[in-house]
Every structure is written in C-alpha cells, then in structure tokens.
Amino acid sequence: MVMPDYIKKSLTIDCKAVTDYIIERLREYLEFSRKDGGIVGVSGGIDSAVTATLLAKATDNFFILLMPSSSTPKVDLEDSFMIVKMLKAENKYKLINIDEIVKLFGDNVETNDKLILGNIKARTRMILLYAYAQKLNYLVVGTGDKSELLLGYFTKYGDGGVDVLPIGDLYKTQVRMLGKCLGLPERIVTKPSSPALWEGQTAEGELGIDYETIDSILYLRFDEMRSENEISEMLGLPLDVIKRVDRLVKTSQHKRLPPEIFRLSGRAINSDWRFPRRWA
Numbered sequence: 001m002v003m004p005d006y007i008k009k010s011l012t013i014d015c016k017a018v019t020d021y022i023i024e025r026l027r028e029y030l031e032f033s034r035k036d037g038g039i040v041g042v043s044g045g046i047d048s049a050v051t052a053t054l055l056a057k058a059t060d061n062f063f064i065l066l067m068p069s070s071s072t073p074k075v076d077l078e079d080s081f082m083i084v085k086m087l088k089a090e091n092k093y094k095l096i097n098i099d100e101i102v103k104l105f106g107d108n109v110e111t112n113d114k115l116i117l118g119n120i121k122a123r124t125r126m127i128l129l130y131a132y133a134q135k136l137n138y139l140v141v142g143t144g145d146k147s148e149l150l151l152g153y154f155t156k157y158g159d160g161g162v163d164v165l166p167i168g169d170l171y172k173t174q175v176r177m178l179g180k181c182l183g184l185p186e187r188i189v190t191k192p193s194s195p196a197l198w199e200g201q202t203a204e205g206e207l208g209i210d211y212e213t214i215d216s217i218l219y220l221r222f223d224e225m226r227s228e229n230e231i232s233e234m235l236g237l238p239l240d241v242i243k244r245v246d247r248l249v250k251t252s253q254h255k256r257l258p259p260e261i262f263r264l265s266g267r268a269i270n271s272d273w274r275f276p277r278r279w280a
Contacts, residue, residue, distance in 0.1 A: 001213040011219060013174050015181030019054065022166045026058035029164050030139060037061025038141040039133045041125055041159075042083050042093075043196070044076030047167065048143040049083050049188050050179045054166055055141050056087045063136060064093040067125045069102060071199045074239065079188050086184075094132070098124045118197030122158025130161075139163040141157065147172040147211060150218055152252020153203060153246070159195070160255060171215040207248075208243065217245045 003011075032045065042048045042064050043229050055062045064087075066080045084093050085200055098121060105120045106112070129140045142162030144154055154160045167175055179189045193203040193211070204210050213235075220231045221242070227272060228246060232239045261268050 001210065001216070002098060003212040003216050004235065007216050010223075011171060011174055011215065013170070013177055015178055017241055018170070018178060019057070021183070022054050023058045026047060026055060026141070026164070026166055030059065033139055033151070033163070035139045036137045037063070037139075038164075039063040039065065039129055039136065040141045040143065041065045041067060041137045041251065042080045042127055043143075044073075044079035044083075044188070045191060045193055046172075046175055046179050046184070046188055047145050047148075047193070048183050049079070050175055050182060051141060051143040051167055052083055052087060053182050053184065056089070061138070062087075062089070062092060063138060064089055065100050065125075065132060066095045067128060068095075069098050069121055069122075069196075071201070072196050073194075074185075075191075076196060079185070079191070082185060082188070096128060098128070114198045118195075118201075119155045119158055121197050122155035123161070126158050126161040130269070133163075141166065142168070143166055144174045145170055145172050147215055147218060148179055148203075149256060150222065150252075151207070151214070152246045152255045153207065153248075154195075154255065155197075156255045172211040172216065175217045209245070213241075214245060218249075219244055221246060222249070 026038070037059050038061070040048065040052045040062070042052050042056055052062075052064060064084060066077070066084075068077050084090065101124050102117060102120050105124070106117050109116065111117065132138070133140045140163045142159070142165040144159065144162075144165050145167050148154050149165070149168055167178075170178065176189055194201050195203070207214065216235055217231060220226045220234065221228070226234070228239060228242045230235075231242050261270065
C-alpha cells in the first residue's frame with residue numbers, strides 16, 4: 001500500500017529540529033546518568049545506522065559493537081563497516097562473532113528451535129553491549145523505533161534491553177526520512193528491515209505487512225485514536241488487517257513495561273522513578 005498523502009504529510013518531520021532535539025536529549029541523559037558516553041550495536045540496518053550517527057553527533061565518547069552471526073547477511077556486515085568508516089570510528093568499534101556463544105546456550109538448553117535460538121542471539125548481543133558499557137562507563141543506547149516498539153517486534157531483554165531509546169518516538173518511515181537527511185547511504189535507507197535472527201528473516205515478511213501500511217495503521221489508531229472500522233474505510237484495507245496490527249500492539253504490552261511491582265507502600269518504585277536524578 002502507498003501511504004496516503006494525508007498521513008505522509010502528518011508523519012513528515014523537520015529533520016534538523018528532530019536531530020538537534022535528540023542530540024541535546026542524549027547529552028542531557030548522559031550527564032544525568034553520570035556516564036562518560038554511549039555504546040550502540042550496529043547491524044547494518046537503518047535504525048542502528050541512524051542511532052549511531054546521532055550518538056556520534058552528541059558525544060565524542062561513543063563505541064560501536066558489530067555482532068554478526070551465521071544468519072547475518074554479508075551485505076549487512078558490509079554496511080555496518082560502512083557506518084563505522086562514515087563516523088570515523090575505526091578506533092571505536094569491536095567485531096565479535098556470536099555463533100560460538102549462541103551454540104553454547106543452545107546446547108545447554110538442548111534446542112534447535114530457531115525462535116529460541118534467535119532470541120538467544122538478541123540476548124547475547126545485549127549481554128555483550130552491557131559488558132562493554134560497564135567496562136567503559138557508558139550507557140547502552142537502543143535502536144528501536146516506534147513501529148517496532150508498538151508491535152512488540154523486538155526481543156524482551158534482548159534488543160529491548162537498553163538504557164535509552166533516542167528514536168523510539170519515530171515510526172520506521174520517519175527513521176528512513178531522518179536517515180536520508182543525515183546523509184546515510186541510500187542502500188541502508190531503503191534496505192528491508194530485518195533482525196536477521198535466522199536466515200532469510202525480514203520484518204515485513206514475518207509481519208506480512210509493509211511498513212508504509214503498518215505506520216499508516218499505527219498512526220491512525222494510536223496517534224489519532226480512530227476506530228478499527230474507521231481506519232479500514234480510510235485506508236481501503238480489510239478489517240482483519242487492522243485488527244491484526246491492533247492485536248500485536250495489545251498482546252505485546254508486557255514488553256514495553258518494566259516488571260510489575262505490587263504496591264505495598266505509599267510510593268512504590270514506578271513511573272516517577274524512570275528519569276535519572278541528581279541526588280546531590
């Protein structure tokens with residue numbers, strides 16, 4: 001589906017304003033967290049490329065991890081190195097092949113299930129990011145966008161296990177706009193999104209819907225709060241497609257929340273504790 005002009009206009013961003021805001025917020029978050037910099041995992045996709053570029057603009061103290069596996073397409077690794085070179089980060093990155101680590105987990109869990117092993121890959125990358133972050137006194141900067149976060153299209157305590165999500169309020173189509181404005185290579189900007197947790201996996205293939213359609217539905221449903229029937233009529237899509245997207249958002253709510261704390265006092269550690277504080 002081609003995104004309707006009305007929605008395309010609504011989702012068009014002021015690239016300079018968005019870039020400046022995210023850079024300033026990243027600097028502020030690092031300062032309040034009392035961290036020296038940030039670390040990001042770069043996969044060769046648009047989200048991590050944009051996030052790494054913004055982080056590099058926010059601070060000189062950044063580090064990049066490339067963590068390919070046997071299911072990582074060759075082009076993704078090539079594009080990851082392209083981003084490293086573009087950001088002049090030749091002395092600020094580390095390449096770690098995670099196959100051996102994942103195999104060790106898989107052997108101990110006694111499974112060949114591709115979904116379980118795929119999630120182990122994502123969680124292995126999280127562990128490595130946090131190990132390096134602790135070593136450097138850096139924050140783990142996440143790469144999830146609004147489309148993926150709403151759909152729950154990420155691994156809980158995997159790529160969802162991060163300290164801050166700079167592009168988490170930008171839909172996938174908006175991230176692509178921003179990537180173009182930031183001067184990222186065209187082949188990265190237009191590349192089909194994929195976590196590459198197993199060979200041949202693509203986000204749109206797994207979801208069964210292209211991102212222009214997904215973002216149109218998500219925008220109308222959760223930004224404009226329109227009903228499923230109204231969205232179906234506006235976009236000319238079957239109602240079951242709208243319901244499927246809506247169901248993905250609702251059933252993945254647990255992924256977007258911290259673990260529930262059962263309140264037994266007057267002030268449990270909930271949402272008012274989320275932003276880092278200056279204690280002294």
